[in-house]
Amino acid sequence: MFDLDRWQEILATIRQNKLRAFLTGFSVAWGILMLVVLMGSGEGLANGIQHQFRDDAVNSIWVRSGQTSIPHKGLQPGRTVRFTNEDHEVVARDIDGVEYITSRFYPRGELAVSYKGETGSYDIRSVHPDHQYLENTLVSKGRFLNDLDIAEYRKVAAIGERVKDGLFGDAPAVGEYININGIPFRVIGLFRDEGGESEEEKIYLPISTAQKAFAGGNRIRMFMLTTGEEELAKTEAMTEEIKQTLAQRHNYSPDDRRAVFINNLNEFFQRFVNLMAGIRIFVWIIGIGTILAGVVGVSNIMMIVVKERTKEIGVRKALGATPGSILGLVLQESVLITAVAGYVGLVLGVALLEAGGRVLPESEFFINPGIDLPLALAATALLVVAGTLAGTVPALRAARVQPVEALKDE
Amino acid sequence: MLRLEKVNKSYTVGQNRLHVLKGIDLEIDGGEMVSIMGPSGSGKSTLLNVLGILDRYDDGEYHLADTLIKGLSETRAAYYRNQLLGFVFQSFNLIPFKTALENVALPLYYQKVSRRKRNRIAMEYLDKVNLVDWAGHLPGELSGGQQQRVAIARSLITRPKVILADEPTGALDSQTSLEVIEILRAVNREGTTVVLVTHEHDISEMTDRVIHLLDGVIGHEQTNGGGPKPAVAGDGPEARAGGGD
Numbered sequence: 001m002f003d004l005d006r007w008q009e010i011l012a013t014i015r016q017n018k019l020r021a022f023l024t025g026f027s028v029a030w031g032i033l034m035l036v037v038l039m040g041s042g043e044g045l046a047n048g049i050q051h052q053f054r055d056d057a058v059n060s061i062w063v064r065s066g067q068t069s070i071p072h073k074g075l076q077p078g079r080t081v082r083f084t085n086e087d088h089e090v091v092a093r094d095i096d097g098v099e100y101i102t103s104r105f106y107p108r109g110e111l112a113v114s115y116k117g118e119t120g121s122y123d124i125r126s127v128h129p130d131h132q133y134l135e136n137t138l139v140s141k142g143r144f145l146n147d148l149d150i151a152e153y154r155k156v157a158a159i160g161e162r163v164k165d166g167l168f169g170d171a172p173a174v175g176e177y178i179n180i181n182g183i184p185f186r187v188i189g190l191f192r193d194e195g196g197e198s199e200e201e202k203i204y205l206p207i208s209t210a211q212k213a214f215a216g217g218n219r220i221r222m223f224m225l226t227t228g229e230e231e232l233a234k235t236e237a238m239t240e241e242i243k244q245t246l247a248q249r250h251n252y253s254p255d256d257r258r259a260v261f262i263n264n265l266n267e268f269f270q271r272f273v274n275l276m277a278g279i280r281i282f283v284w285i286i287g288i289g290t291i292l293a294g295v296v297g298v299s300n301i302m303m304i305v306v307k308e309r310t311k312e313i314g315v316r317k318a319l320g321a322t323p324g325s326i327l328g329l330v331l332q333e334s335v336l337i338t339a340v341a342g343y344v345g346l347v348l349g350v351a352l353l354e355a356g357g358r359v360l361p362e363s364e365f366f367i368n369p370g371i372d373l374p375l376a377l378a379a380t381a382l383l384v385v386a387g388t389l390a391g392t393v394p395a396l397r398a399a400r401v402q403p404v405e406a407l408k409d410e
Numbered sequence: 411m412l413r414l415e416k417v418n419k420s421y422t423v424g425q426n427r428l429h430v431l432k433g434i435d436l437e438i439d440g441g442e443m444v445s446i447m448g449p450s451g452s453g454k455s456t457l458l459n460v461l462g463i464l465d466r467y468d469d470g471e472y473h474l475a476d477t478l479i480k481g482l483s484e485t486r487a488a489y490y491r492n493q494l495l496g497f498v499f500q501s502f503n504l505i506p507f508k509t510a511l512e513n514v515a516l517p518l519y520y521q522k523v524s525r526r527k528r529n530r531i532a533m534e535y536l537d538k539v540n541l542v543d544w545a546g547h548l549p550g551e552l553s554g555g556q557q558q559r560v561a562i563a564r565s566l567i568t569r570p571k572v573i574l575a576d577e578p579t580g581a582l583d584s585q586t587s588l589e590v591i592e593i594l595r596a597v598n599r600e601g602t603t604v605v606l607v608t609h610e611h612d613i614s615e616m617t618d619r620v621i622h623l624l625d626g627v628i629g630h631e632q633t634n635g636g637g638p639k640p641a642v643a644g645d646g647p648e649a650r651a652g653g654g655d
């Protein structure tokens with residue numbers, strides 16, 4: 001392999017027919033380029049989808065109340081279903097597999113939020129402490145709500161960084177009191193959110209405090225829970241169980257699809273995971289197909305080369321070339337052409353992706369296209385294998401050339 | 411040096427078997443210069459190819475330098491060709507994209523001699539055929555006679571025991587032919603056995619012994635005692651214009 005003379009022999013023969021070597025290489029380079037661009041784009045798409053899920057825990061089930069739409073046990077449709085703290089407790093206690101669970105209660109009407117004369121309008125969510133795991137809330141200063149806040153009806157608030165910026169500017173916020181509809185709440189922490197800026201314009205209050213302070217009684221608007229490491233099938237069973245429990249508690253038909261809305265994000269996520277897997281397989285099939293076409297091209301051209309060089313091979317054999325050395329000559333030429341061309345394709349493909357990532361407009365669904373190093377190395381290894389494969393048949397034919405036949409004067 | 415005993419060879423063409431060599435018995439001693447003559451199709455090339463281990467024979471025995479050459483693997487055959495034999499062909503068979511020097515050096519490549527060393531040796535052999543000035547030229551830039559001299563230098567570079575030449579002057583004009591034979595004669599004087607196939611009497615007359623092949627059988631042999639006779643210039647039937655140098 002590292003026989004310098006052999007390489008010089010090969011380079012000499014490639015130089016013999018530059019155009020042909022170029023055309024051969026081109027098909028391989030094109031194949032690899034396609035593979036890289038396709039894989040990179042697939043990656044960008046996957047990143048984009050991942051991005052869509054950045055805000056909420058993907059292993060979660062969301063339950064919202066609605067209005068009944070079909071008659072049930074003599075009751076008319078159109079009744080509003082109202083969840084209460086009890087629903088939360090029953091689900092938390094009776095449904096097996098619940099990891100984190102939180103309810104949400106939204107105080108009615110627009111609430112004015114102010115601090116020392118600065119006022120703003122912010123989204124107020126009153127929740128349980130587990131909420132931070134469901135929304136991927138990242139505490140940046142202080143702390144999030146805890147169980148004592150709930151139990152003792154504390155007037156505390158965790159505020160988003162944008163709320164802090166709006167009300168406090170550069171002044172420290174933690175420990176200060178903000179005013180919500182005339183009621184002072186102590187700021188216990190600041191947070192960022194993967195979900196972006198709008199998620200940082202929120203204020204979280206303990207649900208018990210909010211229900212009391214803003215005339216909520218024991219009502220909750222919705223609750224959501226995570227399912228830990230449970231399998232998809234188990235989470236579907238949990239969804240069904242929740243549906244049955246709530247239907248019974250609120251006296252509506254389990255088949256009523258508008259009384260309660262239950263979203264199992266596990267299912268959505270699984271669907272996207274499957275979609276991504278599908279795209280990856282598709283990309284590989286296309287890419288491998290293109291490379292295979294290149295390989296067949298190389299093989300064909302090497303075949304022609306061998307045929308054209310039959311006489312030369314005969315002469316070499318008469319001068320003492322062994323079948324092995326002829327085999328190596330052709331095989332190595334094939335590997336060289338494929339590897340060099342493939343490498344060029346690889347580099348061009350990566351460059352194209354880079355350029356594309358820079359030139360294309362920002363999109364939520366297409367983020368950071370590119371391929372990683374192991375993949376690039378795998379592709380390179382693939383190329384050497386492909387080159388060997390492409391050269392095998394022609395090389396064997398070359399090795400079998402009979403000197404008498406080759407040297408016959410036409 | 412070369413010994414054939416009852417060697418038979420036939421080709422199968424479609425349904426028919428063509429018996430080409432019919433029980434050849436032949437012995438050529440080391441240092442001899444022998445020519446093989448005979449009508450076209452009588453089996454001269456086939457015989458030379460068997461001697462050159464370029465082709466197989468069906469039965470009988472062939473000993474080359476006391477080695478039985480029979481049923482060899484291709485790799486083994488390549489080894490003997492490289493070590494013991496040198497070939498000169500009617501159509502020169504130089505590799506067109508290699509310079510004269512690289513062509514001459516090629517057999518040493520298959521002996522794994524380093525590039526530097528084999529190029530140096532190749533230059534010596536080009537000198538022997540008076541072509542040092544043409545070392546860097548491609549075969550296409552040389553006349554027929556020059557190409558054949560390059561081919562002879564190539565056949566000699568491994569210091570083979572036997573040179574086999576199939577109509578080495580077949581594509582050359584008579585003047586050039588004589589020069590080529592003179593070179594082969596000189597090689598032979600240094601001890602190398604030379605076997606050549608030719609149509610031309612003035613060429614065969616310059617060899618020690620002439621073997622007449624007729625329809626796959628050795629007819630008569632004729633010994634030219636007293637070494638080479640003075641060459642008589644004249645156009646042989648096969649002589650073509652190859653361009654003198």
Ligand SMILES: Nc1ncnc2c1ncn2[C@@H]1O[C@H](COP(=O)(O)OP(=O)(O)O)[C@@H](O)[C@H]1O
Binds near residue numbers: 450
């Ligand atoms: N590979 C082959 N297949 C079939 N027939 C062949 C082959 N090589 C030679 N022959 C036949 O064998 C005979 C002898 O050929 P050859 O040795 O080339 O004769 P010469 O060199 O004396 O002209 C011819 O009839 C030729 O047609």
Ligand SMILES: [Mg+2]
Binds near residue numbers: 454
């Ligand atoms: Mg012949």
